[in-house]
Amino acid sequence: MRKLMPGTAEHPAGHTRTRCALLLPRALFVLAFALFVLAIVAVSIGSPNRLTTGPVSEAAVCTALAVAPVAVVGEAVRQRRRRALNRADTSAATAQRVLLRPLPGRIGDLRLRGTYLPARTAPRSGGDLYDAVRSPYGTRLLIGDVRAKGMLAVEASAVLLRAFREAAYEEETLSEVARRLEGDARRHIARLPGAETPERFATALLVEIPSGPVARVVHCGHPEPLLVRDGRVRVCPPERPGAPIGMADLVGAGHAVHTLPFRAGERLVLYTDGFTEARDAAGRFLPFAERVAERAAAPLDDLADGLRADLVRHTGGELRDDAALLAVERVPG
Amino acid sequence: MRRTEGEHVREKRTARWAGAVRPARLRDGPWAVRWLVAVRASVAAALAWQLCSSVWGTPRPAPAVVAALLVVHPTVFRSCTAGLQYAAGCSLGALIALPAAVLVGPTWLSMSAVLLLSLLAAGHERLGAHGLHVPITAVFVLLLGPSHAREIGPHLLQIGVGISVAVLFNALLPPPLRLRAAETALDRLRAELAGVLDGVADAVRKARHPDDVLDPDWRDRLAELTAQARSALGQAHESLRWNVRAPNRHTVWHLDQRVLESLERVAHDAEAVVAALDDLAAQRPAAVAPDPYGTARTDAWDQEFRAGYGRLLTCLALCVRGCRGGSPHPVLPATRRVWRELAERCGDRHDSLDARLAECRLLMLLDRSLQHVAGGRHRTARAPRSRTATAELTVVAGETREETHAQADARHR
Incomplete structure (x- = not known):
């Protein structure tokens, strides 16, 4: 079992610390305000001993006695709702982890490493997915992000993964795989219950790595892959970007295959927007491409673990969106 | 099933009422701010009144109440700014009028000079809307003159108390973030x-x-x-x-x-x-505009x-x-x-x-x-x-x- 680093998103001590940090200032404010009012009342009465006498003091005591239980009950209800939301979010994150089956460490001449981090601070867990399938046409990879929340996102992810696992074996071309995903998305994802997401779609990146020194990519509204070659990182934007899965008919743009050179010793880093959209406390985005460049020479496992640690460090463990990463390396020989 | 016009109107009316009493709408609407400011200003004014009357024995500390009412605002920043502007306006007015009041007294010449200076000072952008208090304070100080010097000090003190109470009230019980x-x-x-x-x-x-x-x-x-x-x-x-x-709320990038x-x-x-x-x-x-026969070119x-x-x-x-x-x-x-x-x-x-x-x-x-x-x-x-x-x-x-x-x-x- 992998050891968790202190201060990571999964560390339970961080959660308790955050709760204490939130409650302490609130308690101090209430105390300070009560002291302020009491001081004024005491001064106006003339003597602190007479606090409990007189009509003004009686009114103040009655008000305090009435307000205090209401405030306590209100806070308890809020805490209970927050706990229920956290439980639902944790369930969704767990389900998503179960859904993402562990990647094989090696397929043919390819080495693979995937990582997934669920969101922490908002009910946005679930939705990021990745998979790798060895097909007769080469190794096919999928990384995607379903635009939905909670269990709805998990269900949509399951639909897409199932469709990909079937189509990757059966379809000859990558654009046909994308077309199959599109059809399944239209049939199933758009009809899932729940009204919190008006637009039902998923961004995805499909990659096919045949035995030759190339990689074929189909973009479906997903962040561009990074190609690591000789310690340098190159962003590979698409020439003909495709629509997100589930929106091809609306946009009227079909899925086009984009071919990249991918030789032995080179790496492809596929990721979801959880990595590029992560912000620190000052609002700065994580410079993801720079981080990849810094770790370009590291072994593949260290690259993935390091990028994961960078993300957690940059956000202070408060991930607002899921993040998934899939790193592939073509091994020489 | 088709709905009648009456049903449609009734439904729209119900929806309008439901929308009007929706908690989110009440919380985010303009009335929430009005209520917040009104309640805070009333309590701050009452506290300022109580403090002045009990400590200094002032029977009717109206300046403290007015100051507290004027300084309470929906946000901490605006409340503090208003407090500073109000205090600065009153102090400037008193400073401008005091030499004239002591040396010359309330004559047409001194009044003109004091008004000119105070109005020029009132126009300073840092004083904002509270620049108006410069000429008002100056006129009062000049008219009361040295004979009522004992009243000017407590008056200004009461204003200070009102401002302090209102600012402290807003700082200790911070208004909600309007995010x-x-x-x-x-x-x-x-x-x-x-x-x-x-x-x-x-x-x-x-x-x-x-x-x-x-x-x-x-x-x-x-x-x-x-x-x-x-x-x-x-x-x-x-x-x-x-x-x-x-x-606690550093996620406001959107x-x-x-x-x-x-x-x-x-x-x-x-x-x-x-x-x-x-x-x-x-x-x-x-x-x-296709032709009426439906055979548009x-x-x-x-x-x-x-x-x-x-x-x-x-x-x-x-x-x-x-x-x-x-x-x-x-x-x-x-x-x-x-x-x-x-x-x-x-x-x-x-x-x-x-x-x-x-x-x-x-x-x-x-x-x-x-x-x-x-x-x-x-x-x-x-x-x-x-x-x-x-x-x-x-x-x-x-x-x-x-x-x-x-x-x-x-x-x-």
Whole structure:
């Protein structure tokens, strides 16, 4: 079992610390305000001993006695709702982890490493997915992000993964795989219950790595892959970007295959927007491409673990969106 | 089952009442701020009164009450600023009038000089609306004079107490952060603008005028929602300043002023698109008003252009819904690709000059809107063709200019 680093998103001590940090200032404010009012009342009465006498003091005591239980009950209800939301979010994150089956460490001449981090601070867990399938046409990879929340996102992810696992074996071309995903998305994802997401779609990146020194990519509204070659990182934007899965008919743009050179010793880093959209406390985005460049020479496992640690460090463990990463390396020989 | 008109009206009325008493609406509405300020100001004024009357034995400490009422504001920042401005205004007025009151007394000459100086000081921008207290205090100090010097000190002291109580009250019991109201206002603007764009797209596809599809007052409503969003966003950012609750809420990136600016620009472009559609309709009247026998002379290119443009407007509406700062909507790269393909087809046409100009104007407006919603974080590879779509449009514009010159030459000859 992998050891968790202190201060990571999964560390339970961080959660308790955050709760204490939130409650302490609130308690101090209430105390300070009560002291302020009491001081004024005491001064106006003339003597602190007479606090409990007189009509003004009686009114103040009655008000305090009435307000205090209401405030306590209100806070308890809020805490209970927050706990229920956290439980639902944790369930969704767990389900998503179960859904993402562990990647094989090696397929043919390819080495693979995937990582997934669920969101922490908002009910946005679930939705990021990745998979790798060895097909007769080469190794096919999928990384995607379903635009939905909670269990709805998990269900949509399951639909897409199932469709990909079937189509990757059966379809000859990558654009046909994308077309199959599109059809399944239209049939199933758009009809899932729940009204919190008006637009039902998923961004995805499909990659096919045949035995030759190339990689074929189909973009479906997903962040561009990074190609690591000789310690340098190159962003590979698409020439003909495709629509997100589930929106091809609306946009009227079909899925086009984009071919990249991918030789032995080179790496492809596929990721979801959880990595590029992560912000620190000052609002700065994580410079993801720079981080990849810094770790370009590291072994593949260290690259993935390091990028994961960078993300957690940059956000202070408060991930607002899921993040998934899939790193592939073509091994020489 | 079809509903009757009465049922429809009843349903609308119920919905309106339900909307009026919805908790979120009560919490984010203008009445929430009014209640908050009224309650806080009343309590602060009562505390200031009680403090002055018990400590200094003042029977009616009206200056303290007035100061407390004037200094309580919906945000900590504004409350502190108002307190400082009020104190500075009163102090300046007293300082200006005191030498004249002691040396000369209340004569027409001293009054004129004091008023001139105090009004000049009142105009300083740092004093804001509380600059008015400079001449008022100065006049009072001058009129009361040295004979009432004993009253001036306590009067100013009471003002100080009122200001201190109000500022302390707002600092110790910080007002709520007005973030949710701003989020709601921006959401409303996004939804309205996206609805307008969807409506225009529908009108383009059906070759109808957008005003026939949309509500007649859509422009006013957009302007009103924009103004509301701007005000709510300003309040939200102000409520974060000097508020001790702010450090707990550091996730306010979506309340960026640039998001609102982008939405405003797209709203302006939507109005320009509607105007440009009029030009296109003027060039192709048959497409807009088919003949009564249903055998309209259908222009295949016009239909293709309208279908493509309507699709692009729908995608722009999606991008507007997703315009929240950060990365643009994932549909944007594909939309730009479709835009480029349509622009290339448009550039290859050899239609009438005015019709092509109208189409180019529509495409350029859409391109500008797509740039606004991209937020500067969009990246696409160079198109395989050497001539990009924008270049195509420029070339088209250039060609049309050449054609215009050629036609003008021919007419001249």
